[in-house]
Amino acid sequence: MQRSIRILTILAGLGLSAMAAQAQDFPKINLKVSGGNQTQNLFQKVYKPFFTETLAAKTNGAITTTFGSLEELGLRGPEVLRLLRQGVFDISEATMSYMAGEDSRFDGLDLPGVTVDIATQRKAADAFRPALAKALETKYNTKLLSMSPVAAQMFYCKGDITGLDSLRGKAVRTFNRAMSQMVEGAGGSSVNVPFAEVIPAMQRGVAQCAVTGTSAGNTARWWEVSDHLYALPMGWSMTFFGANLRSWSRLDEKARAFLEQQFAELEDRMWAQAGSDLQDVFYLILGCFMEPLPMMIVTIPIIVPVVVQAGFDPVWFGIMVVLLCETAMITPPVGVNLYVVQGVRGRGVISDVILGVLPFIGSLLAMIVLIIAAPDIVMWLPRLIGAQ
Template structure:
């Protein structure tokens, strides 16, 4: 997106005060809070999480439950033209108050963030929840120290699976294929089996698959459906490779200026949002499969006719081997020896893996 468009988006966020009208006293209000206006950028406006949870939370829930004391300007990443690590840089500068980032994108500047969503680390969402909650404090400390950001939520998209245009039956069938990935650890998996990892922005993947610039792509079961990948792919290989972990962060200087009542109010509200997003991650993983294949109830997406490919025990074993032999060693090399111990005591402990510092 052009610089002019980015400035237009920032001007919209900074210059237009979209104060949300709030009705009279309601259950759960905290009217004695001081006034606070927050400039917020949410996640991508394409996946369902944005409209179903983020937008209502920032534009309705916070204002209503605070008795009108907390108001927001809220836009999506696309409206500001933000990509990758951009929003975290803007947060550090104080231009934004709250931002939304995916840990794998942040990993380019802070590899420690990748540690909670290493490809193949958590094979199901219940284990992923335990691992994320274990890792959360360590990640928060790293973000505060290195970037001046306070971690408010840590949550998943649906399971990240493989959409392919040519037929595939196993993970090894990615050999020789061009596979769209986001984040280095997903690329590690593809390269281990002999595929070529290609980085393509989410909004451009449909066209890349359609014209053959990519043979396959990795994204969430419902996320890919929202972009209608089922129209340009034929096979859905549902081996979970990750969870596209996402976080809401707040400018730490702002957080430190808040009074105790406001901090506690925000902690409670963000914890509730986080729980809803985890619940939806669980529900939407299966819903996305149903929608893409056209089998079963499709509640949140569009019905396709993809062929469902269920991973075998051998595929699961290969994914686990790649995690130990390739993904973890490469991540630790990028992250450094100081990453090993906090990872071992949190996410690693949940899955029973202990890595050695390089």
């Protein structure tokens, strides 16, 4: 017994020594980092944990950050690259389209309707990477670290919208030149409104529609000032993380290699999050109009290869699809099962049924959020069975 204790003590000592040696590999560094909009799932689920927890944990506290969102830093977005070039930040996230006024190449990956699925968008991003890296280095004193989409961009509108013709006469909030040209070509007018000011702009009638990703729009409560969501792909709101070259060159060589590896892994997680946001909205909308079985027969052969390539477990995805389909079937105003229940009741009005299902919708949505945040909740049993 005493011998076992001595062995464990020695092993523990060796482990602590290894951890200390690992921490000594990196000098103490604190990086000034600006993130994106804090209303985005990408910020809350990927950026924030990475910069506030992951880097410090993997270096035993050697690499830390002073990290803030655009809102916390009092920034609007378009000025971020200029501040990064000047060395105000060591590392910044920037939305490419916001920079297109300075260089048209930043619009290259956000052309409406050109790439309509996330797998094709990633291929386009990989092909465009050398051109973007060169532009950032030569013109903006910036090293490209990663690039990814926020989410598929769609229309939030006040008033009926069934297609591009419905945009005629409407003022639409856009955030890049290609979007503006498309809206104006359809007979609408584009207005340049910062993300944080969209709700008051739509309340005052400055804009009748606004374009953003569904996760950002829902989190920012755009549904309070709109009543229609039009799922026409308007681009992906591509973003990148870049480092000020002077700050980067001052880092220890081992720290630079470590950060490059970490940002490569971060990029995969960012693409996976964007894919997750897209699939959730897709099935919730489609499920309002179709029964689950035909919906899955039509979509699964197309969606599954994309989901697997984005890094999701197919078992986890199958469970998500079932939950999303069932939620959509009771989601007002056109959830199919609402009308089935009303028909069986044979009395009263449909609004009574809608009020009755709201607690069930809430519990299903809570369950969906929970298994997105903690996939092991649904994966531990399949993994246990597969290991036997």
